[in-house]
Amino acid sequence: MSEKPEKLIDKKGFRLDGRKPDELRPIKIEVGILSNADGSAYIEQGKNKILAAAFGPKEMHPKHLSLPDRMVLRCRYHMAPFSVQERKSPAPSRREVELSKVIRESLEPSVFVEYYPRTGVDIFIEVLQADGGTRCASITAASLALADAGIPMRDLVVACAAGKVENTVVLDLMDTEDKVGSADVPLAFMPNLNAVTLLQMDGILTPEEFEKAVNLAMEGCKKIYTLQKEALKTKYIAIQQEEEVEE
Amino acid sequence: MSSLITRVRLKQIEQLIEKGKRLDERGLGDYREIKIEQGVIEKAEGSARVLLGKTEVLVGVKVETGTPFPDTPNDGVLTVNAELVPLASPSFEPGPPDENSIELARIVDRGIRESKAIDTEKLVIEAGKKVFVVFVDIYVLNHDGNLIDASALAAVAALRNTKMPNYEVKDGEVKIKQGYTSLPMKDQPITVTLGKINGKLIVDPWLEEEQVMDARISMAINDKGNICAIQKGGMGYFTPQQILEASKIVQEKVAELRKKMDW
Numbered sequence: 001m002s003e004k005p006e007k008l009i010d011k012k013g014f015r016l017d018g019r020k021p022d023e024l025r026p027i028k029i030e031v032g033i034l035s036n037a038d039g040s041a042y043i044e045q046g047k048n049k050i051l052a053a054a055f056g057p058k059e060m061h062p063k064h065l066s067l068p069d070r071m072v073l074r075c076r077y078h079m080a081p082f083s084v085q086e087r088k089s090p091a092p093s094r095r096e097v098e099l100s101k102v103i104r105e106s107l108e109p110s111v112f113v114e115y116y117p118r119t120g121v122d123i124f125i126e127v128l129q130a131d132g133g134t135r136c137a138s139i140t141a142a143s144l145a146l147a148d149a150g151i152p153m154r155d156l157v158v159a160c161a162a163g164k165v166e167n168t169v170v171l172d173l174m175d176t177e178d179k180v181g182s183a184d185v186p187l188a189f190m191p192n193l194n195a196v197t198l199l200q201m202d203g204i205l206t207p208e209e210f211e212k213a214v215n216l217a218m219e220g221c222k223k224i225y226t227l228q229k230e231a232l233k234t235k236y237i238a239i240q241q242e243e244e245v246e247e
Numbered sequence: 248m249s250s251l252i253t254r255v256r257l258k259q260i261e262q263l264i265e266k267g268k269r270l271d272e273r274g275l276g277d278y279r280e281i282k283i284e285q286g287v288i289e290k291a292e293g294s295a296r297v298l299l300g301k302t303e304v305l306v307g308v309k310v311e312t313g314t315p316f317p318d319t320p321n322d323g324v325l326t327v328n329a330e331l332v333p334l335a336s337p338s339f340e341p342g343p344p345d346e347n348s349i350e351l352a353r354i355v356d357r358g359i360r361e362s363k364a365i366d367t368e369k370l371v372i373e374a375g376k377k378v379f380v381v382f383v384d385i386y387v388l389n390h391d392g393n394l395i396d397a398s399a400l401a402a403v404a405a406l407r408n409t410k411m412p413n414y415e416v417k418d419g420e421v422k423i424k425q426g427y428t429s430l431p432m433k434d435q436p437i438t439v440t441l442g443k444i445n446g447k448l449i450v451d452p453w454l455e456e457e458q459v460m461d462a463r464i465s466m467a468i469n470d471k472g473n474i475c476a477i478q479k480g481g482m483g484y485f486t487p488q489q490i491l492e493a494s495k496i497v498q499e500k501v502a503e504l505r506k507k508m509d510w
Contacts, residue, residue, distance in 0.1 A: 094349050101346045105462075108482040185477070195484035199464065201477035202361045207494055210474050214490060 008165045008177055016177070017046070021170040024160070024220055029141070029231035031148050039149025041231070043141040046174055047131035052141035054149040056121035071116040075104035077138055079127040099135050106139050106159065106188040106198035112152040121151060132175035133161045139188045139198065140224055147232055156228050157197055159188035160220035162213040164205060169212045171220045185210070187217040191225050252458050260459045264444045271300075271453065276496060278451045283400065283508065285408040293409025293430065297401035300453060301391035303335075304398050306383060306405040310412070310430070312372065312421055313380040323370020323378040327356035329385040329398065336390035350480070355385060355399050357476040358436040358467030365406065366431035372414065372421055379411065381430070392453035395465050395478075399438035403510075406430055435510040436475055439497040440465040443483060448493055450500055464493050468501040 009015055019025070025046030034040035037053035044050075060066035077099040081087050092100075103125065111121075123145065125138045136159035143157040163173045165181040178184050183203025189196055196218075205213060260270055267275055279300030288294040293308035315322060329352035331339040344352075359365065370379040383405065385398045410427035442452035442460035452460055461483025467476040474494070479485065485493070504510075 094353065097346050097349045098353050101350055102478075102480070105480060105482060109484045190484070193484075194486055196479070196487060196490060197484045199477055199479040199485070199490065201466075201474060202357050204361060204469065204473050204475050206473050207498065210494060211491060214487060218487060 008180060009168055009170075013168075015165070015170065017174060021168050022216060022219070024172045024223060025174065027224060027227055029144065029227055031144050031231045031235040037145070037149070039145040039147065039151070041141040041144035041148060043137050045133065045137040045140075045172070047129055048127070048134055048137045049129040050134060050137050050141050051126045051128060052138060052145040053124050054121060054142070054145040054151070055124075056149065057116040057119035057151065058121075060118070060120040066118045066120060069117050070113040071111070071118075072120040073104055073108055073111065073113065073123070074120060075100050075107070075123040075125070075142070077103050077125045077127070077135070079130060079134070083127050083130045099138075102198055102200065103135060103139055103142065107142060107146065107157055109195060109197045110143065110153045110155055110157045110190055111146065112154065115152055121146070121149070130175070132173050132178040133186070135159070135198075136161050136186050136188070140228060144228060144232060148235070155190040155192040155195075156225065156232075157188050157190055158221045158225045158228055159186065159198060160217050160224055161186040162217035162220065164203060164209060164213065169209060169216055171216050183209075183213070185213040185217055187214060187221065189218055189221040191222055252455055256455065257459050260456060261445055264447055264449065267447075269449070270455065273451075275447060275449045276500070278500070278504070279453065281400070281504075281507070283404050285404055291405075292411065293405045293407075295401045295404035295408055297397050297404065299391075299393060299397040299400070299451070301389060302393060302397045302453075303387075303389035304394065304401045305386040305388055306398070306401040307386065308405045308409045308430075309382040309384070310409065311380050311382070312377055315371070315375060315378040319367075320375035321371055322367040323365070324380040325356070325360060325365060325367065325383070326380065327352045327359065327383045327385070327402070329355070329387070331387050331390070331394075335387045339387075339390065350478075351394055351398060352385060354395055354438070354465060354467075354476065354478045355383070355402050357478075358399050358438050359383070359402060359406070361475040362434040362436035362467065362469040364403065364432060364434045364436055366433045369431040372416060373419075377421060381406075381409070390454065392455070392457045393440055393451050395440045396438055396451060399436070399467065403435055403437070407432060407435070407510075434469050435505075436467045436469050437501045437504050437510070438465055438467040438476070439500045439504075441493050441496060443481075443485060443489065446489075448489065448496060450496065464490070466494065466497045468497060472498060472501075 139159035188198035462481035
């Protein structure tokens with residue numbers, strides 16, 4: 001068990017890990033790192049380490065789940081047993097089932113599902129290490145995996161949480177802030193379409209604080225969006241250069 | 248959670264909503280008729296049956312003794328479970344809970360937990376060792392849309408109706424005594440769900456509207472009017488403006504429901 005800190009924000013306004021209230025954790029994103037997947041991405045956000053892979057579009061298994069007019073998206077969010085302080089049973093928990101559903105629903109609006117009727121895409125997310133805000137980091141990575149798989153999309157989906165800690169609305173909560181803080185608002189966003197595709201909340205916020213948290217989370221999303229696009233470009237620029245050398 | 252409905256019908260619902268009307272003649276911001284009946288199951292410590300139009304949900308509360316979670320030794324335990332009973336809809340199948348019933352249970356759970364509706368500190372018999380465990384079991388008996396609001400309402404109504412057994416501790420053993428006291432409650436959260444159809448927000452979508460709608464958003468509001476839980480669902484999206492608009496509509500509806508039910 002980790003100890004409960006006395007103050008989540010110090011007198012100077014800095015958080016436990018030295019961040020300002022509106023500052024993101026350091027983020028590292030890589031695209032296309034799993035050779036067997038059609039698309040894949042890896043994200044590190046603070047101590048979060050998450051892998052996402054996309055397979056498809058391919059024939060559905062079992063076949064009767066396919067739909068005549070669209071592609072079916074399936075998603076599994078899973079946490080490794082060693083990803084948290086106390087070992088987590090590898091069997092899917094109720095939390096993981098719910099998160100798999102909301103992550104899928106956050107990605108669906110971005111995909112042109114009508115382009116590939118009778119097919120399916122499977123998205124697998126493995127949380128290797130969790131430190132708060134895993135559903136958001138998972139969405140950011142999973143959207144890149146879909147893009148890397150070459151699936152036509154309206155926009156990338158990027159996610160980030162805001163929340164309330166010691167009466168201050170803060171961005172990108174880490175584990176302790178999430179557990180001890182008073183509210184958490186994860187939000188997924190398609191910046192080019194101005195569309196919020198995931199919104200959850202727990203804790204207590206006044207309507208004014210909620211509005212502030214939503215706006216802060218969207219600002220965070222826009223910053224991560226830049227990193228997301230960069231990561232995608234990095235992979236394909238490298239491929240382009242390789243091909244030029246071969247020619 | 249869908250059953251079949253014809254394309255013509257889908258179009259009809261969409262076109263009506265475009266004009267600000269609905270198939271069942273409600274306004275876009277109207278609830279269906281709500282009926283609440285408490286204490287319907289004598290063997291349960293608390294129970295309530297809620298009718299939301301034709302949607303029917305029964306919630307039973309059982310209170311038992313158990314061990315607290317190691318990280319919260321000074322709190323009783325709340326467990327919420329939902330069953331989409333096969334007799335409630337042709338689309339429900341027997342078997343272990345699917346993602347829809349798990350999501351439903353977790354939304355209701357979050358509303359009650361985050362608003363601190365139950366005074367869990369008063370459920371401790373012996374700190375770190377023995378506490379009361381409150382089981383809230385949601386039983387969907389008829390599915391005609393908006394299971395979230397009906398279940399959340401029924402759960403809180405059942406908790407308000409819950410009687411805990413009196414007890415005494417003798418030589419470290421819990422003895423149940425005669426008589427009951429009410430479950431200690433601190434808040435009455437109310438959850439309101441809005442659907443989005445053709446960019447318009449509608450209150451309390453019923454079954455056929457649920458099949459047309461792009462997305463839904465549910466918000467739980469506590470006694471003080473603060474937001475304590477939110478869940479967006481469905482394949483579509485909301486613009487940031489629609490979210491703030493939804494938050495305002497929800498506040499109005501919650502105030503209206505609170506007045507109606509005198510909670």
